[in-house]
Amino acid sequence: MAPTAAHSCRLVLSLLISAAVLRPGLGLYTVNSVYGETIVMPCRLEVPQTLMFGKWKYEKPDGSPVFIAFRSSTRKHVQYDEVPEYKDRLSLSENYTLSISHARISDEKRFVCMLVTEDNVFEAPTVVKVFKQPSKPEIVNKAQFLETEQLKKLGDCVSKDSYPDVNITWYRNGKILDPSEDMVTALRRQVDPATQLSTVTSSLTYKTTKNDIKIPFTCSVTYYGPSGQKTIHSDQAFFDIYYPTEKVTIQVLPPKNAIKEGDNITLKCLGNGNPPPEEFLFYLPGQSEGIRSSNTYILTDVRRNATGDYKCSLTDEKSMIAATTITVHYLDLSLNPSGEVTKQIGDALPVTCTISSSRNATVVWLKDNTKLRSRPSFSSLQYQDAGNYVCETNLQEVEGLKKRESLTLIVEGKPQIKMTKKTDPNGLSKTITCHVEGFPKPAVQWTITGSGSVINQTEESPYVNGRYYSKIIISPEENVTLTCTAENQLERTVNSLNVSAISIPEQDEADDISDENKEKVNDQAKLIVGIVVGLLLAALVAGIVYWLYMKKSKTASKHVNKDLGNMEENKKLEENNHKTEA
Numbered sequence: 163m164a165p166t167a168a169h170s171c172r173l174v175l176s177l178l179i180s181a182a183v184l185r186p187g188l189g190l191y192t193v194n195s196v197y198g199e200t201i202v203m204p205c206r207l208e209v210p211q212t213l214m215f216g217k218w219k220y221e222k223p224d225g226s227p228v229f230i231a232f233r234s235s236t237r238k239h240v241q242y243d244e245v246p247e248y249k250d251r252l253s254l255s256e257n258y259t260l261s262i263s264h265a266r267i268s269d270e271k272r273f274v275c276m277l278v279t280e281d282n283v284f285e286a287p288t289v290v291k292v293f294k295q296p297s298k299p300e301i302v303n304k305a306q307f308l309e310t311e312q313l314k315k316l317g318d319c320v321s322k323d324s325y326p327d328v329n330i331t332w333y334r335n336g337k338i339l340d341p342s343e344d345m346v347t348a349l350r351r352q353v354d355p356a357t358q359l360s361t362v363t364s365s366l367t368y369k370t371t372k373n374d375i376k377i378p379f380t381c382s383v384t385y386y387g388p389s390g391q392k393t394i395h396s397d398q399a400f401f402d403i404y405y406p407t408e409k410v411t412i413q414v415l416p417p418k419n420a421i422k423e424g425d426n427i428t429l430k431c432l433g434n435g436n437p438p439p440e441e442f443l444f445y446l447p448g449q450s451e452g453i454r455s456s457n458t459y460i461l462t463d464v465r466r467n468a469t470g471d472y473k474c475s476l477t478d479e480k481s482m483i484a485a486t487t488i489t490v491h492y493l494d495l496s497l498n499p500s501g502e503v504t505k506q507i508g509d510a511l512p513v514t515c516t517i518s519s520s521r522n523a524t525v526v527w528l529k530d531n532t533k534l535r536s537r538p539s540f541s542s543l544q545y546q547d548a549g550n551y552v553c554e555t556n557l558q559e560v561e562g563l564k565k566r567e568s569l570t571l572i573v574e575g576k577p578q579i580k581m582t583k584k585t586d587p588n589g590l591s592k593t594i595t596c597h598v599e600g601f602p603k604p605a606v607q608w609t610i611t612g613s614g615s616v617i618n619q620t621e622e623s624p625y626v627n628g629r630y631y632s633k634i635i636i637s638p639e640e641n642v643t644l645t646c647t648a649e650n651q652l653e654r655t656v657n658s659l660n661v662s663a664i665s666i667p668e669q670d671e672a673d674d675i676s677d678e679n680k681e682k683v684n685d686q687a688k689l690i691v692g693i694v695v696g697l698l699l700a701a702l703v704a705g706i707v708y709w710l711y712m713k714k715s716k717t718a719s720k721h722v723n724k725d726l727g728n729m730e731e732n733k734k735l736e737e738n739n740h741k742t743e744a
């Protein structure tokens with residue numbers, strides 16, 4: 163069934179006629195395709211038995227046809243017309259489906275499939291639509307900051323390479339921003355002449371408020387795809403919102419209730435605007451002129467006269483002001499007398515510790531690091547009064563506000579001596595004790611007149627409260643006189659004691675007088691002992707009289723003499739002691 167020349171002629175004619183009379187709307191079949199991909203257009207005609215060949219053409223805007231592909235039914239021969247736009251992009255399959263690779267916007271045309279028999283031409287048009295999804299929109303040219311009450315360009319939302327036209331929408335915090343006097347958009351489209359793709363830019367001019375702090379702004383692009391309308395959202399954009407200061411505050415360091423003399427005070431002024439003000443005027447107490455400074459002002463080494471009202475204001479808007487009251491706490495302490503003080507025993511010494519303070523302060527007295535119950539005052543100084551006294555005070559409310567002064571009291575006294583003696587129970591030695599009192603510590607020296615061996619040299623007690631004793635143990639072969647010499651910087655005091663020979667037994671006397679209380683007790687004890695001894699003596703005399711009367715023996719009278727001798731010695735000792743005390 164090869165076509166003859168006449169046949170061919172007729173066919174070409176009928177093709178031309180059909181092209182001329184072609185009417186749109188023969189069933190508008192549309193192929194939606196994606197930019198860059200392959201457009202597949204089935205022929206949509208039943209292939210007739212007597213088909214000679216199939217052809218594809220498209221229509222130019224003025225309606226004139228452009229043939230692009232040909233397939234012979236009999237010779238299985240395919241041929242593509244020399245159309246530059248479709249060079250190497252076409253493929254016509256055996257069933258007359260036409261594929262166009264690398265879809266372009268310019269492929270949006272009406273294509274017509276034509277099946278030609280010997281006596282007829284069948285046509286089926288197909289409309290091609292090409293879609294290009296836009297790029298994800300981006301917010302660019304972002305404002306560095308926005309200012310309240312000012313219309314300002316916020317940024318551009320750009321979506322590239324779209325087809326067909328897209329719309330851009332702006333959102334604040336996820337909600338559509340509707341145009342108003344505070345929000346204006348301007349849209350700009352740019353078509354790339356080569357690709358015919360559009361880049362769409364929407365500029366947003368916006369009047370911000372403080373409510374926009376940390377609020378995300380986004381934009382979206384709405385486009386038509388092969389399967390309908392779609393939307394792509396941009397990333398969020400945040401803006402620094404500038405707003406004026408509405409309140410000024412003043413801060414004080416260290417904490418206000420703990421400011422004391424000598425501190426450095428830092429005044430810090432803050433404005434709640436954004437960006438915060440960097441300069442302020444600081445007003446010192448009683449001054450109306452402000453001092454221009456950064457947001458801090460430092461007062462060094464403040465005194466109590468720095469107490470008062472401090473203020474700070476904005477430099478340009480002086481009514482925007484904050485004030486605070488500062489109290490500089492102080493604590494003065496004066497101890498009188500203080501330092502090292504030397505007094506004589508028995509002297510009177512009034513001591514005063516005076517405090518002046520911004521708050522009620524408590525006073526604590528310490529003596530040698532031990533707390534005293536009451537403040538010291540001396541009408542008659544004793545050795546035990548000597549020591550290191552501290553008057554200490556602190557303000558509980560103000561940390562670190564403490565004062566202390568000390569007094570080192572030295573109580574001096576001339577040496578005083580008191581001597582005692584005691585016979586050992588075995589009767590072989592006698593212990594003589596020299597009790598010494600005085601400050602500075604007196605040195606003790608012993609001298610013995612007469613013969614007698616010194617069994618043990620001196621034994622000394624610790625020196626406490628200006629007192630100590632020195633002991634000497636002797637075994638005298640005859641009556642001796644022991645002399646105790648006590649000497650310090652103030653005086654040399656000498657005292658002596660007659661001690662009878664060891665062969666002459668002596669009655670022991672009260673010993674180890676170490677303090678005044680004991681002395682008093684001793685005085686009472688002596689009285690009692692005296693009475694008891696008196697009674698005993700009376701009884702003894704009665705007994706002796708009775709004994710003499712009964713036995714008329716002389717041995718007993720010896721004992722009586724011994725006892726009487728002892729009493730004599732003690733009496734002398736007492737007298738001696740009184741002399742040294744005077």
Ligand SMILES: *[C@@H]1O[C@H](CO)[C@@H](O)[C@H](O)[C@H]1NC(C)=O
Pocket residue numbers: 204255256257258259
């Ligand atoms: C035509 O042929 C192509 C492959 O050659 C195939 O993909 C397509 O489905 C066929 N179309 C029809 C309508 O038969």
Ligand SMILES: *[C@@H]1O[C@H](CO)[C@@H](O)[C@H](O)[C@H]1NC(C)=O
Pocket residue numbers: 327328329384385386391
């Ligand atoms: C763009 O907006 C116009 C008017 O609101 C609307 O007619 C059109 O369909 C929109 N286009 C897209 C892609 O949404």
Ligand SMILES: *[C@@H]1O[C@H](CO)[C@@H](O)[C@H](O)[C@H]1NC(C)=O
Pocket residue numbers: 424425426462463
């Ligand atoms: C106060 O500041 C001065 C320096 O300005 C410093 O030498 C001094 O130690 C500070 N005083 C206190 C109590 O911090």
Ligand SMILES: *[C@@H]1O[C@H](CO)[C@@H](O)[C@H](O)[C@H]1NC(C)=O
Pocket residue numbers: 465467468
């Ligand atoms: C506060 O007193 C000190 C002396 O103690 C003086 O040097 C200083 O000038 C006084 N300051 C004011 C503000 O009066």
Ligand SMILES: *[C@@H]1O[C@H](CO)[C@@H](O)[C@H](O)[C@H]1NC(C)=O
Pocket residue numbers: 520521522
């Ligand atoms: C100080 O103490 C007295 C009584 O103890 C009290 O009446 C007075 O209010 C106190 N003053 C201060 C400043 O605390």
Ligand SMILES: *[C@@H]1O[C@H](CO)[C@@H](O)[C@H](O)[C@H]1NC(C)=O
Pocket residue numbers: 617618619621
């Ligand atoms: C003296 O006697 C004491 C004990 O009473 C003893 O400790 C000391 O060693 C003796 N001193 C001498 C020199 O004998």
Ligand SMILES: *[C@@H]1O[C@H](CO)[C@@H](O)[C@H](O)[C@H]1NC(C)=O
Pocket residue numbers: 643658659660734738
């Ligand atoms: C001690 O005895 C001597 C005589 O031996 C005497 O002169 C002196 O007065 C006596 N001293 C005392 C304190 O009794």
Ligand SMILES: *[C@@H]1O[C@H](CO)[C@@H](O)[C@H](O)[C@H]1NC(C)=O
Pocket residue numbers: 640641662663727731
């Ligand atoms: C020793 O003293 C005693 C009294 O204490 C006295 O009776 C005696 O005569 C004295 N002896 C001598 C040798 O002086």
